[in-house]
Amino acid sequence: MLKEESSTLCLIGSTTRAGVWMCEACEQAPAEFLCKADAASLCATCDAVIHSANPLARRHHRVPVMPIPYGHQETDPRSIIGVGIESRGGFLSQESECTVDDQDEHEATSWLLFNDDPAKNSKNQNQYGNGNTNGFLFNGEGGVDEYLDLVEYNSCQDTQFSDDYQCNDLQFDDQYMSNGTHNSKNVQQGCDTVPWRSYGGGDADSVVPVQGGKAKNHHHHHHHDFRHQKFESEMEYETSNAAGYGYPASVSHSVSMSSLDVGVVPESIVTEVSISNARTPKGTIDLFSSPSIQMPTQLTPLDREARVLRYREKKKTRKFEKTIRYASRKAYAEKRPRIKGRFAKRTNADAEVEQMFSTTLMTEGGYCIVPSF
DNA sequence: TATGAGTTTCGGACCACAAGATCGC
């Protein structure tokens, strides 16, 4: 069995004339990973796209493809791969790891700069786009960094990760609202169509993050590529979402959905969690009752390193799948009549047909269909 | 190199309505 598998592996894959293994998906970029499950060598981009498509794919065991030593030609990368390095939902390779780390360091550094040196900050702002937005939402006063450390600098840190997001990000939300300097377009990009508000109180909505934009435009949108390339926007995205919702990242409540690789959050679970995380009533801005945000004015090297680490960890835990918070609403939306993509009024005929259908199911099956999971 | 036209990519708006949230009594 194993022998057969390995022989199969030897047949796939291709190299360029220079002896570099090529991605079998795009056949354009050098292969950087070998996916055992797919038995394919992939470049970083294709690996990211393919293995972030759904939770199952994400669990594929991939190992980095070592560069072929000079003079060592036509060697199957699968034969020279080192000890397997299980990526943690990320895309690790020795080569790209270095690059990613450098980039991380660069990003983290630039983020930290917001807090350290106003002069550098302004320079950094230019680097990320127009000076007003920094490429992010905030201006000056360590805004971004402030966000980075909201999780850590507040008193909820001892609770589970979800609590971190909930209590801290709510504050962020409030502060952000009061700041009033945000770029509305960026906000929209970040939090999709979720209104800029806090989901509080007993609202079951308050718990589950919206993972990325809608699964719209499936026919021509390639969100994974885009998002991996635009980290600045991602942080806005993450920020705005986390501001509105708690983020129980340590516990996955997602369930794969049929054709769309989206997570579906059972409503019952949503309700349970929300109960345990009471928050400020919706519509209120609670700037004073919550633990205050305490930002150090000077960063020690240790602080800085800690922040960078937190930054990286948070970056790793980012998720891009869309999460369905109400499966029942999704089901209704999918069944709803449309005109050019827009929801259309349901005619009497439609209602009757649906009524008959549901009645038939009930009588034949002897049970009711509960749309919610 | 600069410019304009054409093409591609992307984000957001739009719609109806069930379900949840809120309010007053």
Next chain:
DNA sequence: ATGCGATCTTGTGGTCCGAAACTCA
């Protein structure tokens, strides 16, 4: 304190459109 009805708010997906990015002559 509890229950109930009325009203308000939210979330859901497919398509279209405009803006931005990109390509090419």
